Amino acid sequence: MSGRDQSIALGSEGFPARFAGLVQRRGVRAFARAAELSEGVVRKYMNGESLPTLDRLEKIARAAEVSLAWLATGEVKFTGIEVDETSARIEALSRWLSVNVVALNMGLVSLHPAFAIHQSVVIPYVLSDVAFGSLLAGVFDEITQCNLWNVGAEKDKLIHEYVQTKLLKLYEQCVEGESLSPPWWAFAFHDAPQAGAGNNGGNKDAG
Structure with a gap:
């Protein structure tokens, strides 16, 4: 019997x-x-009456959109942080950015009045799925690398500075007449949105 035909064993007690x-x-x-x-097989797995083969485990992980390793063992970590904690941090950071990006933008525009005419391009771009995901990932990585998740004031300062720096970069592109293109990895998707005035600008991104 091949390895792929054998039922899982590691972590099977909690499966x-x-x-x-x-x-x-x-x-x-x-x-x-x-x-x-x-449905009968699903109920057997739920009740612990049997365990899936690795082939079936892969199908289950894909259907549930979870890590195969976590499904099999229950002990996956991401950059040294437990998966559940990481998910909670990403969700909280996403909510914070959704609420505060516009406020941070207003502060930046008040210091640079010439940016005001470009708000209708920059803000929808930043809040679009691809660009917002890039911004979220960048902020998350910065906080993690600086180990500031539990340092409230310094973490907030880092977020403010990071977001304002990215906004400033986008406004400078608009002032220079460049279009705002999605991050380079977005082109893996056929329907990656384009934002900005025109399609012949540079290829700089929000991240």
């Missing part, structure tokens, strides 16, 4: 609970269909 939590988000029928499993 039923992890699997059941994923199934409960969507319901047995919907999850079974997404993972290409029968």
Whole structure:
């Protein structure tokens, strides 16, 4: 029997609970269909009556949009931080940016009145999915590298300076007549949005 045909063993004690939590988000029928499993097999995995082969485990991970390693072992880390904690930090940071980017922009425009006419281009661009994701990832990495997650005042200062620096860069591009293109990795997606006045500008990004 090949390695891929063998049922999982590492971390299998907690697999039923992890699997059941994923199934409960969507319901047995919907999850079974997404993972290409029968409802009977799904219930057996939930009850701990059997364990999936590695091939099936991969299908389950894809259907649930979770890490294969976490599904199998329950012990995945991301840059030294537990996955749940990382997710919570990303969500909180995303909410903060969604609320405060416009306020930070107003402060920047008050210092540079010439930027005012470009707000209708810059703000929708920054809040678009691709550019906002790039901004979020950049801020997250900066906070992590500086180890400031638990240092409130310094963390807030870093976020303010990072966002204002990115906004300033975008306004300078607009003033120079350049278009605002998505980050380079966005072109992996066929429907990556373009923002800005015209399509013949530079290829600088928000991140």
